[in-house]
Amino acid sequence: MKMANDVTKSNEIPQSWLPLLDLAAREVFDIMLGCKLESPSEVVPPTTEFTAMVGLAGELCGLLTLRCSSQSAALIASKMLGVSVSQADEQMWDAIGEIANMIAGNFKNKLTGMGERCVLSVPTVITGSDYSFRSMSNTGPLEVTLLFEGSPVSVAVEVHS
């Protein structure tokens, strides 16, 4: 059983949460985009051009991030809306923020009791790759990289215990 207070006891995110994060991402892409995320044969981080962030507050405090290339962000928006990539161009920020939001919600609902005791922020999306990121987490990230239409996307959770 995956309990939220596993973090506070050990000051580390349990590695047993990794399959839940993986599953949460796969389910959202499958249901909302009709796409199966694939496991890469080797982990190659995405070219980070879009970063969507959703805050977690309550018993579990931290941040979930979704990172991908602009090409992937455009394809995500295109598939969500059922329009061409060029038509979805202006919706990339919104689309990737919503996907991150749904992954965060799906992930926390898979942690026993966390659905009740953790709330999500509205998403924030930043573009570009020339930035430094510091989340104030004291646990280190739990991260999964999967392939979306052949391109890597990374989902990470960092927790402040």
Place this chain on the structure above:
Amino acid sequence: MNKVRALIVDDSSVMRKIVERSIRQAGIDLSEVREAANGAEGLGALQESAVDLILCDINMPVMDGLEFLRQLQSIENAKGVPVVMITTEGSESHVVQALSIGARGYIRKPFTPEQVKEHVVPLLEGKK
């Protein structure tokens, strides 16, 4: 089922489009779709004219979905109109709270068109 006028309240324009598409895929004949980016805009839209169905997110800036539900009770155009919450906040306490202040249904994101059909069609047919 008669043509339906719907109000979709969500801060994401992408989600508003997806919700509208899901309603249409559920076989609901929409005559009008109004959109609002938060609860306050939703209340404003309802003061202008009535709708037959409201679908509403919870986590939104300015005014969230739960406050929207509370204030909805004072809007004449909203009386008797079914409200279905569509949200990532899937906890039982959120569901209970939303249902206790007037929501008639609750759909968790991510959702399929089938789930929208299952929750919305009976409300419009008066079976729920």
